[in-house]
Amino acid sequence: MxxxxxxxxxxxxxxxxxxxxxxxxxxxxxxxSRPVTMQYPDKEKWLPYSRYRGHHFLKRDDEGEIKCVACELCARICPCDCIEVIPYEDEKGNRHPAKFEIDMARCLFCGLCEDACPADAIALGQQYEFSSFSSADLVIGRDDLLGKPGKATTGGGVVAARLNTEQDVLVETSEPQGYNWWRNIRRT
Amino acid sequence: MELVVALGLIVFKVALLIAILLLLPLPLTWLERKIAGHIQQRMGPMRVGWHGLLQPVADGVKLLTKEDHIPAEADRFLFKLAPILALAPPFVVFVAIPFGESVSVLGTKITLYVSNLNVALLFVFAVIGIEVYGVIFGGWAANSKYAVLGSLRTCAQMISYEIPMGFAVIGVVMLAQSMSLLDIVRAQANVWNIVYQPVGFFVFFVAGLAEAQRIPFDLAEAEGDLGAGFHTEYSGIRFAFFMVSEYAIMLLTSVLAVILFFGGWNGVLVPLPPLLWFVLKVAFFVYVFIWFRFTFPRYRYDQLMAIGWKVLLPLSMANIIITGVAFL
The missing domain is CATH 1.20.5 (Single alpha-helices involved in coiled-coils or other helix-helix interfaces)
Structure with missing residues (x-):
């Protein structure tokens, strides 16, 4: 019936x-419903999570000396052979890199160098805006790597931003954490 | 003197009509892209002007400055003729369309229509049929397989929807006892035709979707399977002609649906100016057209034939018979 x-x-x-x-x-x-568009780069920008694997950076120890001991383990483990390290010995007898170059054009951001490093000297940071007109510009030296931004402390989310053609995309908000982009995704 | 004034008024009305019809596709493309964007949870155009309002202007400038390319193997005469043939009929049709009774400006009564043909409906269907030749010629003249397939589909499609469409409006003509669009609207002063003719409206609307070549019946230009169908080889201003013609026909179908079935400028409940009522109703139908486009997939063209011949035609016939019996 x-x-x-x-x-x-x-x-x-x-x-x-x-x-x-x-x-x-x-x-x-x-x-x-709300659009899910993130208006990058002229209005909004994504803040990466702290686990994000972006541009490499080299760390310094408490005395301001570079942490790297130039053991070349990162160069060995690198699957695309993009790290080149040349060591030297300073007056106190410590090994440090004289030359530390990463070819970002070849890097695949696997993070193995970070895992292999015995001195906790190299890591993959939060920067993701480093496109370039020439692949030669993507070979980053020791001193540039020391100046790169580190891991994100907060992050994950979208914040207000503005495109600056001289530099990168400028974050224009004081909030450390942006709005959760996923909240706009409709799940039915 | 009176003749000169009358003639001047007609020229002015026609010029105004042409200007409106040429400019209206600009906001309509913007609206279409915005609605499309929001239906798909995007934003649509955002960069040019406030919320992308100037995007159609930018697109227009782009189209006008593009190379006007004619394929080497094309039939040059037909290739040049086709966009004009597609563009002119929708404009001509609007001569017979009334937009309201009349308004008085500076003490003189000005009618809101260019002419009150007593066979306006016949005129509309006759002239709008010519537009299809633009599409067919355009596809044929381009000498490209996609374009030819597009125009072949148009040929098949045109016959299967024009006949039910013609039959669907006969019920309306019977109710108004006139083919003048003005009389048809006047006859709906109390009750709109949609109440008496729901089936007629359904057939008319489905056939109108096919007439305007919009999804779900945009077989002639099916982006997915034919590149761009009949206008694959067109570029620049000639392509713009086809686009303007497409929007004009969408508008025409909405206007006809409003005049024939939704009481034209007769309002309900809320006392608004008749012209405003008319514009609101037409805007609603234009929205429905866009809404349909981003909701439904495209029908296969044998399915369209089946719908046209096996569903719409018997329905419209039955509609005529039932209206006739009820009349007796």
Whole structure:
């Protein structure tokens, strides 16, 4: 009995285009939902999570000396062979890199150098805006690596930003954490 | 003297009509892209002007400055003729469309229509049929397989929707006892035709979607399977002609739906100026067209034939018979 009723209900619905009406109602609902667009780079910018693997940076110890001991383990483990280290010995007899170059054009951001490092000297930071017009510019030396931004402390989210053609995209908000972009994704 | 004034008034009205029809696609493309964006949870154009309002102007400048390319193997005469053939009929049709009764400006009564043809409906369907030739010629003349496929589909599609569309409006003509659009609207002063003719409206609207070549029946230009269909080889200003023509026909179908089935400028409940009522109703139908486009997939063209011949045609016939019986 109920199945027969269901059947007739389905047929009546079919005759009055219930399925098409459902589709129209769905798209109408979507029209008034929030867009998921992130307006990068001229209005908004994504703050990376602290686990994000971006541009490498080299760390200093408490005395301000470079932590790297030039063991070349990172150069060894690098799957794309993009790290070149040349060591030297300073007056106190400590090994340090005279030359530490990373070819960002070849790097695949696996983070193995960070894992291999015995001195906790190299890590992958939060910077992700370093595109360039020439691949030669992407070979980053020791001193540049020391100046690169470190891991994000907060992050994950979208904040207000502005495009600055001289530099990168400038974050224009004092909030350390942006709004959660995922909240706009409709799950039904 | 009176003749000169009358002639001047007609020229002014036609010029105004042409200007409006040429400029209206600008906000309509913006609206279409905005609605498309929000339906797909995007924002649509945002960069040019406030919320991308100047985007159509930028697009227009781009289209006008593009190379006007004619393929080497094309039939040059037909290739040049086709966009004009597609553009002119929708403009001509609006001559017979009334937008309201009349307004008095500076003491003189000015009618809100260029002419009150007593066979306006016939005129509209006759002239709008010519537009299809633009599409067919354009596809044929380009000498490209995608374009030819597009125009072949148009040929098949045109026959299967024009006939039900013609039959669907006969019910309206029977109710108003006139083919003049003005009389049809006047006949709906109390009750709109949609109440008496829901089936007629359904057939008219589905056929109108096909007429305007919008999704779900945009077989002639099906981006997914035909590149851009009949206007694959068109660029620059000629492509813009086709686009303007497409929007003008979308507008025309909305206007016809309002005049024939939704009481034209007759309002309900809220006392608004008749012209405003008319514009609001037309805007609603234009929105429905855009809304449909981003909701439904495209029908296969044998499915369109099946809908046209096996569903719409019998329905419109039945509609005529039932209206006739009810009349007796």
């Amino acid at each position: 109920s199945r027969a009723l269901d059947r007739t209900g389905i047929w009546i619905g079919w005759a009055f285009f219930a399925d098409l009406t459902n589709a129209l109602a769905l798209t109408f609902g979507y029209m008034f």
